[in-house]
């Protein structure tokens with residue numbers, strides 16, 4: 369199958385960037401990224417700069433890959449990363465436009481590669497959870513309601529790819545931050561720091577320059593990890609509760 | 625014995641209102657609360673106006689005029705309500721503007737091509753339907769509260785006369801139709817989003833809210849629209 373690709377080329381952060389058009393011969397068994405590998409081999413062969421894009425596991429589990437194909441983050445296959453999207457979903461002669469995530473908090477580094485360290489800083493702002501070290505705890509010592517453990521696991525599935533931000537008309541990071549806050553906030557191990565975690569992660573999300581959530585739901589529809597809008601409500605609830613529950617640290621608490 | 629001393633510096637004090645206002649999440653919660661308040665006003669206003677359809681009582685006075693007199697009778701209540709509404713509008717509108725500016729800054733370079741996978745006109749244009757409501761409210765107050773536009777022979781306190789004349793004068797029908805379409809769209813998404821903004825995300829609740837927000841918004845818009853349409857059609861006249 370023969371494809372025409374309009375790919376965003378940008379040498380670095382200070383370059384304005386532009387679309388350039390390429391043609392590539394692929395077959396339907398290739399993954400989307402393998403198709404780009406083929407294109408890059410040809411570019412290298414003819415002495416041109418290959419197209420930079422992020423990838424690592426190519427199994428849909430690490431969250432490294434991601435760009436916008438014809439206006440949809442991770443391309444046309446619902447709830448699937450671009451690395452797990454195969455060329456059989458496209459047809460011969462199709463024209464595809466490849467564009468990087470667009471958000472102030474995700475500056476373009478090169479071509480389709482953006483800097484997502486804003487997500488790392490949101491996670492860091494969440495801090496640690498208190499767990500006892502030493503010998504392993506009896507596995508059933510801490511009971512977790514089935515429903516809550518299911519929801520915690522659903523939210524823990526977030527791979528941090530950034531498609532939520534990319535798809536959001538407001539470039540909000542609410543689904544990502546919500547997933548992180550929800551997966552710890554639902555478990556008993558996450559309770560001691562729950563208040564500060566919600567306050568600090570939401571504050572960091574703002575500092576990074578992400579937009580606000582308007583409950584449109586583009587993020588949920590584009591998320592390859594099936595994170596639901598409910599995660600955002602959980603963040604909102606935890607944050608609001610934290611604002612009112614927050615107590616100043618006191619010197620009390622006994623000798624120790 | 626040595627006594628260890630430790631200088632304790634007080635942590636910076638934590639301003640709850642400041643933290644709420646400084647974050648997008650807190651601002652949305654304030655918009656949700658003020659939105660609920662404004663929606664309750666819209667509902668009460670609509671129910672009161674239904675008296676337009678009930679004509680006169682046994683003494684020959686129009687019910688809607690008696691109702692207006694009753695509302696204006698208790699001055700502390702009248703001005704109290706007006707103040708609360710004004711403050712709610714200010715919070716709602718200032719937050720809306722700040723969030724809208726933040727949204728622009730969050731995506732300085734637009735996509736060359738972007739598809740909507742999961743959005744509605746109502747959810748995408750909340751800010752702009754809000755702006756429509758804002759200008760509608762200003763016009764509405766100038767017209768029927770102050771009587772300075774589009775009410776030939778405005779009579780203070782004679783609501784029945786002002787409405788039946790005003791709603792068919794000049795650009796009034798246009799303002800009312802556009803304004804109520806704006807209000808309907810705004811409430812269709814707003815009444816649903818409110819639950820999410822305030823932390824109620826249980827899918828069963830969200831699905832319920834999504835459905836009923838659409839029903840309530842449609843009913844509110846249609847009943848409000850019925851007033852100018854009934855006046856234009858000559859169904860209520862003085």
Ligand code: HEM
Nearest residue numbers: 582655656659662663720750751754755758814817818821
């Ligand atoms: C009758 C007057 C109004 C009512 C009843 C009303 C009601 C609501 C409600 C219930 C919400 C949902 C809050 C949420 O999503 O959490 C909302 C959101 C919003 N309102 Fe209003 N509103 C009114 C007037 C206005 C005005 C005058 C503006 C002016 C610009 C405005 C702008 C907005 C915006 C931008 C949002 C969306 C917030 C967001 O999700 O980004 N509204 N409104």
Ligand code: FES
Nearest residue numbers: 424426431433451
């Ligand atoms: S490369 Fe790991 S998820 Fe796509």
